[in-house]
Amino acid sequence: MIVNWIGWMLSAIVLLILVVAGAILLNPVRLLVTGQRTDGMVVGMESRSGLSGEALEETGKLPLIEFVTSAGERIRICARSNSLPHSAQMGEAVSLAYSRTNPHNVQILSLKEFPFGPAGIILGFAAFITLIWISAILISGDSSLDDPFHLLPVLISRFRLNPFRFPLLFILSVVIPVCGSAAFVFSKQTLLLHYNGIKAYGTVTGFLLKENFDNMVDSNYPEITFEDVSGKSHTILVPAKNGPLASKTKLGDSVEVIYLVSQPDRGKVNSWSDLYLYPLFFGCMTFAFLGLLRLILNGTIRL
Numbered sequence: 001m002i003v004n005w006i007g008w009m010l011s012a013i014v015l016l017i018l019v020v021a022g023a024i025l026l027n028p029v030r031l032l033v034t035g036q037r038t039d040g041m042v043v044g045m046e047s048r049s050g051l052s053g054e055a056l057e058e059t060g061k062l063p064l065i066e067f068v069t070s071a072g073e074r075i076r077i078c079a080r081s082n083s084l085p086h087s088a089q090m091g092e093a094v095s096l097a098y099s100r101t102n103p104h105n106v107q108i109l110s111l112k113e114f115p116f117g118p119a120g121i122i123l124g125f126a127a128f129i130t131l132i133w134i135s136a137i138l139i140s141g142d143s144s145l146d147d148p149f150h151l152l153p154v155l156i157s158r159f160r161l162n163p164f165r166f167p168l169l170f171i172l173s174v175v176i177p178v179c180g181s182a183a184f185v186f187s188k189q190t191l192l193l194h195y196n197g198i199k200a201y202g203t204v205t206g207f208l209l210k211e212n213f214d215n216m217v218d219s220n221y222p223e224i225t226f227e228d229v230s231g232k233s234h235t236i237l238v239p240a241k242n243g244p245l246a247s248k249t250k251l252g253d254s255v256e257v258i259y260l261v262s263q264p265d266r267g268k269v270n271s272w273s274d275l276y277l278y279p280l281f282f283g284c285m286t287f288a289f290l291g292l293l294r295l296i297l298n299g300t301i302r303l
Contacts, residue, residue, distance in 0.1 A: 006145070007145065007146060007147050007148055008148055010129060010133055010147070011147050011148050011149065013126075013129060014126050014129055014130060017122055017123070017125060017126040017129075018123075018126060020122055021119045021122045021123050021126075024115050024118055024119045024122070025114075025115065025116075025119050027105070027107075028107050028113075028114050028115060029114075031097045031098065031099060031105065031106070031107035032097060032107060032109070032114075035097030035098055035099060035100075035107060036069070036070060036097060036098055036099075036100050037095070037096075037097050037109075038067055038068075038069070038070075038095075038096060038097075038098065039067065039093045039094065039095055039096070040065040040066055040067035040077075040093070040094045040095075040096050040108075041065065041066055041067070041091060041092065041093060041094070042063050042064065042065055042090060042091065042092045042094060043064050043065070043066045043076065043090065044063075044064040044090070045061040045062065045063060045064060046061060046062050046063075046064050046078050062078050062079045062080075063078070063079045063094075064076060064077075064078055064079075065077050065078070065079065065094050065096070065108065067096060067098075067106075069098065069103045070100075071103075073103060075098075075103055075104060075106070077104075077106050077108075079108055079110075079113060080108075080113055094108060094109075094110075095108075095109040095110075096108045096109055097109060130152075131170060133145070133147070133152065134152060134155070134156065134161065134166065135166065137152060137153075137156065138156070138161060138162060138163050138166055139163060159297070162303065164303045165296070165303040168296065168303065169293075169296065172289055172292065172293045172296075175289055176286060176289045176290060176293065179282050179285045179286040179289060180282075180286045182278070182282040183279055183282035183283040183285075183286050186278040186279040186282060187279040187283070190275050190276060190279050192260060193258050193259070193260065193268065193275060194275070196260060196261075197258040197259060197260060197270075198228070198229060198258065198259055198260070198261060199256060199257070199258050199270060200226045200227065200228065200229075200256070200257055200258075200259070200267075201226065201254055201255070201256055201257070202224040202225055202226030202236075202254070202255050202256075202257045203224065203225055203226070203252060203253070203254055203255070204222050204223065204224055204249045204250065204251055204252060204253045204255060205223050205224070205225045205235065205251075206222075206223045206251070207220040207221060207222055207223065207251070208220070208221045208223055208237060209221075221237050221238060221239065222237070222238040222249045223235050223236070223237055223238075224236050224237075224238055224249075224255050224257060224269070226257050226267070228259065228261070228264045229261065232264070234259075234264045234265050234267065236257065236265065236266075236267050236268070238255075238269055238274075239274070255269055256269070256270040256271075257269055257270060258270040258275075
């Protein structure tokens with residue numbers, strides 16, 4: 001009887017978490033599906049500040065966006081996050097959707113403007129509870145730990161889970177999204193630099209001594225100074241690598257860099273290793289782990 005109550009309690013907690021996550025995503029998704037689409041225009045930046053202890057601490061500036069509804073009403077909104085670094089320029093167009101009945105209810109159609117972060121944290125907690133629950137069933141072998149809806153036994157049977165197979169699938173379910181996300185981020189940065197980057201020549205002006213946590217030794221990171229198209233000087237730090245890809249630059253060397261006009265301080269050395277090594281590495285790791293997952297699921301690798 002106590003075990004049955006535990007099952008009901010855990011089910012109620014998971015369902016409550018799912019309801020909260022759904023409530024967070026409900027309005028943005030509803031606007032995405034049924035909202036009136038239009039284009040707004042960046043008309044300025046608004047400073048936002050937050051409390052840290054008793055002191056007021058500035059947290060940054062957010063784009064101010066103005067648009068006109070189908071009824072001719074002019075509305076101005078502020079982005080929820082600084083997610084428009086390339087669009088935060090006067091006159092830049094921004095896609096958005098607004099409620100026909102309440103035009104002030106607006107959703108900017110940018111991935112970072114959707115509350116996936118808070119909803120993801122909540123859903124992650126529900127997934128954590130479910131994983132611990134499945135682990136308890138597999139380790140104890142006690143069928144009375146079943147949930148009231150009998151969904152977990154179906155899941156265990158469908159994927160043929162056991163105390164050895166389950167941890168491996170769990171690790172792959174974490175590693176694959178992490179590697180995939182890293183491959184996407186690095187690939188996006190590389191493609192932006194490749195197609196929209198501006199090339200310039202900089203000079204190695206110094207070296208920054210930092211501890212390398214991979215092998216707990218000190219490494220010299222070359223500092224490269226260059227001027228952007230406006231003549232403003234910027235300094236970037238070149239990663240200090242070990243082995244055959246280690247930087248061979250010396251003080252005073254001329255180095256070609258590439259940067260985005262909106263982010264010159266994030267420029268990179270225009271070389272194969274600095275631009276393409278990370279996207280290729282994480283992309284290959286993603287496909288390798290996906291292949292391993294497929295072999296496990298189709299029974300080629302039996303555990």
